[in-house]
Amino acid sequence: MKLHRALELTRGAVVAFVGAGGKTSALVRLGYELADMGWRVLATTTTRIGQDQLPFFPQHLPYDINTDKLSALLNEQRFVFLRAEVRAGKVYGPPLDWFPRLLDSSDSDVLLIEADGARGLPLKAPYGHEPVIPAETSLVVPVASMAVLGQPLDEKHVYNASAIIEHFGFVEGSRVKSPWVAQVLRDEALGLRGVPPKARVTALLNSTPASGYVRGRARLTARLILRQPRVHSVALGSVRASDPVYEVQRNVGAVVLAAGMSKRMGQMKVLMPWADGKPIIEHILEQLLLAHVDHICVVTGNRALDVAACAGKIGAETVFNPDYASSEMLSSLKIGLRAMPAHIAAALVVLGDQPRLQPKIVTQVVTAYAEGLGEIIAPSYLMRRGHPILIDRRYWQEILALPEDGAPRDVINAHADRVAYVNVDNDSVLTDVDTPQDYQRERGKAGLKD
Incomplete structure (x- = not known):
């Protein structure tokens, strides 16, 4: 199924992607899906993305662009990324206090936000300043990649692995297991950190194959995540596949x-x-x-x-x-x-x-x-x-x-x-x-x- 269906999106949604293992790919995929449906899609980041990722978007502009011009570009391009400065190969996002003004003035159908960073790693625990989720967010999507299974639990393979080790008592260097992924994503101090009280939560287990052993492990991981009542559903799939979601686990x-x-x-x-x-x-x-x-x-x-x-x-x-x-x-x-x-x-x-x-x-x-x-x-x-x-x-x-x-x-x-x-x-x-x-x-x- 398509990503927008798995996330049960409706017009007016403010969607924040957090975690690791495919946030940008998921945001871009979702943006193009919605644009193809005729939606007018705005995207941005509250942290930073690599400058090499800007070509993924049909149009990217300074966040303080004139509202009328932005509206016209949305009509033309359907999918627009708003940014602050570009410096040293990084694209920075606008300040948090700008989001209420944007939502009041913009006539887009949806706002997609990359609200976290992970240096391209498949799993993460947040540092103290992370993630940066606007209070206006209506849907938070914690992401992890099933490619992390079997990888060593260390800083080379997992973002801020020391926080996971300290929180759960896992042994550094041990091979990551599927229940560990579930524990990280469903934990309110880790995967659910900073989620606004009224926001719905749908986790995404990316890099899940269409069949086989890892698909089964992903399903088990999803069932364990859903033991946290705060999580509405868990999507299993691969955001680069033609149909990016194979199933959505719910209670x-x-x-x-x-x-x-x-x-x-x-x-x-x-x-x-x-x-x-x-x-x-x-x-x-x-x-x-x-x-x-x-x-x-x-x-x-x-x-x-x-x-x-x-x-x-x-x-x-x-x-x-x-x-x-x-x-x-x-x-x-x-x-x-x-x-x-x-x-x-x-x-x-x-x-x-x-x-x-x-x-x-x-x-x-x-x-x-x-x-x-x-x-x-x-x-x-x-x-x-x-x-x-x-x-x-x-x-x-x-x-x-x-x-x-x-x-x-x-x-x-x-x-x-x-x-x-x-x-x-x-x-x-x-x-x-x-x-x-x-x-x-x-x-x-x-x-x-x-």
Whole structure:
């Protein structure tokens, strides 16, 4: 996918690139993407860049240029870099107090800022005066290059390596590991230093190959970075590739619907035994853990205490639906969505009576979302839509606004152009256990003996 899509840019954004391993390349790539879309793009630096990088920009001018002339150049060139003096092979940026005036007077669609320096190295820790992020910044992009993996942790290979060594206790000269990259980028004293309180944060792991071992290490690094709730998402890719971002990792939660009366079963079905004698609901929650779902919320109702006890064994949150005896599934889904933490970007709708749920299918659904295939992702078997269905947060409000006799499919069908289907190799996404006959059938398919 394109970089602007991965960063979820909207007009009016002020974007600051910090860190190491591709800041300038990312800024330039983003600028040309937006200019090709017809945006009027301003770029600058709060520190300095090499004079040899000026030819990357279609036009570069002194920052105190007349506003009308700047507007005309934006109409003509679409992408303009503003600078202060050029001295000794370095291009310096304007003073910080100039940015509010620029934003008040300029009619550009976006402002891109290189707000850090790293001498071309792949990973950095900031010195005391770094980075220089304007208070008006709305999006901060901490950058690191996956090329740092296996490199010695020393000043030759990592910018300000001594700060990382002192902060974490790593041994100087040790080979850099992917968890170390995550620790640096997500740390508020290092990778997130100086980020304005209201700015959104999307990290960029540059020099990630399209496939292979390092792609997997980058995905692991992203998951570790996302343990910091301050980080909205992590883009994986190579900014010099034709499609620079391969996937965007975000925090995905699960709403597990387990509040029903189970009238057709004659007993609380989610508490019936499954593998190793564990209740169905406990087994389902374990599968979600194996799929590395970030946050699990179980909606309880009938026999709430017993269901909550199962959830407690794996650390899942529970919320109670007081209308469980008279309401439909939609009521529980609304309660579960409202309980999701603010940093969760999308939710899996998981049925508490689908005991053959498989971690690999959950992973397929979440991966399709990360790769940008859709904003609503559903598994499909033989052209039939099943569960769990992943729904991006942008559609939650529409679900919450549905009337009592509505259904989540009303929202899904209304956005058919945003739905992507993942073909799976078995019918576990379609079948549930509503009756004793269903229960026996599903046990047989799962290879469980009575």
